[in-house]
Amino acid sequence: MYETHFGLQEAPFALTPNTRYFLRAPSHADALELLLVALQEREGFIKITGEVGTGKTLLCRLLLNNLDGKASTAYIPNPHLSAETLYEAVAEELGVDATRCANTHQVLKALNQRLIELAMAGQPVVLVIDEAQAMPEATIEALRLLTNLETERTKLMQVVLFGQPELDAVLGKQSLRQLRQRITFQYQLNALDRESVSHYLRHRLTQAGYNGGELFVPGALKLITRASGGVPRLVNILAHKAMLAAWGQGSRQVNRPHVLSAIRDTESAKQPGLLARWL
Incomplete structure (x- = not known):
């Protein structure tokens, strides 16, 4: 449209998140650094919050790009799921054929086996959930139970939650205090x-x-x-x-x-x- 007029090769302000356009502004650079350092600690949940449009999804994609080849990742962009569907989605993201499981117990058993295999291969597993404020309360509790899968020395999976400020209100409920206590690192994106x-x-x-x-x-x-x-x-x-x-x-x-x-x-x-x- 106006690209030729201004000497541009492409539209510079498209709304689709593109990691090539990521600017290491102070808040966003600090958030990315916290994510990378926190994941090295190999424990607990990590939470990143920010208002609508502050760049959470772009940061999420940048994190996934950084983890490519360094960890096995499961990415859930729309977590408005039941607990059972969440388990199936995570299993499929990690290469488990959930369609061969007759029930939720079998899905969890197969998922646990897969996590153990990855741990034995020295491969960290990171579950990244975008728009986490949309998760039903029962699904959030199921997520906590999912992270109970562990060996004697380490957690089998880390979880990164990206969400709007409403996520803090959801996690502030008394019924979710156990998961809230597991959030070891958190950051709020600023404008x-x-x-x-x-x-x-x-x-x-x-x-x-x-x-x-x-x-x-x-x-x-x-x-x-x-x-x-x-x-x-x-x-x-x-x-x-x-x-x-x-x-x-x-x-x-x-x-x-x-x-x-x-x-x-x-x-x-x-x-x-x-x-x-x-x-």
């Missing part, structure tokens, strides 16, 4: 500050092939930061729409009017009092 938003925009443009001067003027950058609240997904949406507006007017830079147009067209952007101040 980007103005400097990080600037780096974020420049990084994505560079990754998309841009090699010109500053595309977003300071006033436009400030507006994007304030209207998005530093949430990466909203930054992407506003930057994309602002570039569309600039392209439509034949401008080689994104100015404040272009961003204001994007804000008006984005219901989730922070608008009260913002437009009046800049008009």
